[in-house]
Amino acid sequence: MTTLLITNARLVNEGKITTQDVFIKDGFIEQIGANLSHLSASQLIDAQGKYLLPGVIDDQVHFREPGLTHKASIYTEAKAAVAGGTTSFMEMPNTVPNALTQGLLEDKYQIASNTSLANYSFFMGASNDNYDEVMKTICPDVCGIKIFMGSSTGNMLVDAPEVLEKLFANAPCLIATHCEDEPTVKQRTAMFREQYGNDVPYDIHALVRNEEACYKSSSMAVELAKKHGTRLHILHISTGDETILFEVGAYGDSTVAMSEKRKKRITSEACVHHLWFDSEDYRRLGTQIKCNPAIKAAHHKAQILQAVLDNRIDVIATDHAPHTWDEKSKGYWEAPSGLPLVQHSLNMMLEFVQQGKISIERVVEKMSHAVADVFAIDRRGYIREGYWADLVLVDLNDTTTVSKENILFKCGWSPLEGTTLHSRVTHTLVSGHLVYANGVFDESAKGKRLRFER
Structure with a gap:
């Protein structure tokens, strides 16, 4: 069992922005609430000041x-x-x-x-x-x-x-x-x-x-x-x-x-x-x-x-x-x-x-x-209890300057080089796995095949 708790996030979901905690268990969002700090989790992210998006x-x-x-x-x-x-x-x-x-x-x-x-x-x-x-x-x-x-x-x-x-x-x-x-x-x-x-x-x-x-x-x-x-x-x-x-x-x-x-x-x-x-x-x-x-x-x-x-x-x-x-x-x-x-x-x-x-x-x-x-994707695209925890934390008070030194796609160039963008992605979770955190990757788990409700 793997668990992760995100606290104090400015959660953006279904047309609203609210301050919420999100508890994740075995890849899924198990609970969303105003104060979940009493829950024990193997990983903790304090998202104070950041926006949590699907x-x-x-x-x-x-x-x-x-x-x-x-x-x-x-x-x-x-x-x-x-x-x-x-x-x-x-x-x-x-x-x-x-x-x-x-x-x-x-x-x-x-x-x-x-x-x-x-x-x-x-x-x-x-x-x-x-x-x-x-x-x-x-x-x-x-x-x-x-x-x-x-x-x-x-x-x-x-x-x-x-x-x-x-x-x-x-x-x-x-x-x-x-x-x-x-x-x-x-x-x-x-x-x-x-x-x-x-x-x-x-x-x-x-x-x-x-x-x-x-x-x-x-x-x-x-x-x-x-x-x-x-x-x-x-x-x-x-x-x-x-x-x-x-x-x-x-x-x-x-x-x-x-x-x-x-x-x-x-x-x-x-x-x-x-x-x-x-x-x-x-x-x-x-x-x-x-x-x-x-x-x-x-x-x-x-x-x-x-x-x-x-x-x-x-x-x-x-x-x-x-x-x-x-x-x-x-x-x-x-x-x-x-x-x-x-x-x-x-x-x-x-x-x-x-x-x-x-x-x-x-x-x-x-x-x-x-x-x-x-595309009628099964349990993704929203921050909802029971959905896969595909989540991203962004800081709108920080910046990202595109340069050859930080481009990750293989071709190594971008038409945006030299552009400063006034936001920064700090954390990315894929199917509940914290794959990216402040520039560091955890590649121990791979993404999953999407399924469709058709």
């Missing part, structure tokens, strides 16, 4: 294993994640080989069970020719089915209309989509190549992968989902144009029962980089912030945040996608898309709290509660 659940990361481990591994990226307060992740199938069979998908679960310090789940990948394998997906055990409706690594572009129809009509569980219209992107790529050759201004990326490409694909996904009653989740919304596709939902309203929230059929995600950066930043950062879908003009950043606040966008994630510095240092056409953010996503959102753009209660809603609801 651990962040990141529903979109690329941890690159297997096949691309020169960029990252499940071990390195999960370690960076827990240092930043992310206790659970859902990883994408465009590894090498692509996770397009149930056997290859299970291989990733086996790697994570041996190496991941965070809780984990992996998406089953769809292609134009693996429909039968997709249909074998066991819904309580897998976060969802990933469809790239825009190009990606390997054989993962799903652009055959008949395949999309079948998948949306018959998918056994949630479909998550990357939405960019491939013909639009190809046409605009050719146009700008002819115009600029190799002497390309980096901000051209926002024009190559433009608003039209995003809206055309997202609207198609929504139409298919409405036609077939599909449980659809659209990833990384990057334009204000797309936000009109989504209804104001129950996520963010703490008075609405979880069961009612889980009835919403079409949900969406915003990523921290589309809230943080805009096209002006290409001049300073170049290909460091080249990603798909592209970071666009500043007005989109404001419109996406507004959609987060009014619950048209349900969750916030990272799309953490590391590449080596050598790879990202290539010219515009050759440099791969993607940027590493999982270690600092909570700090980034807490910076918006400090700026008065969003409340800390809403950050918790979008990064923890709503993710658990959207």
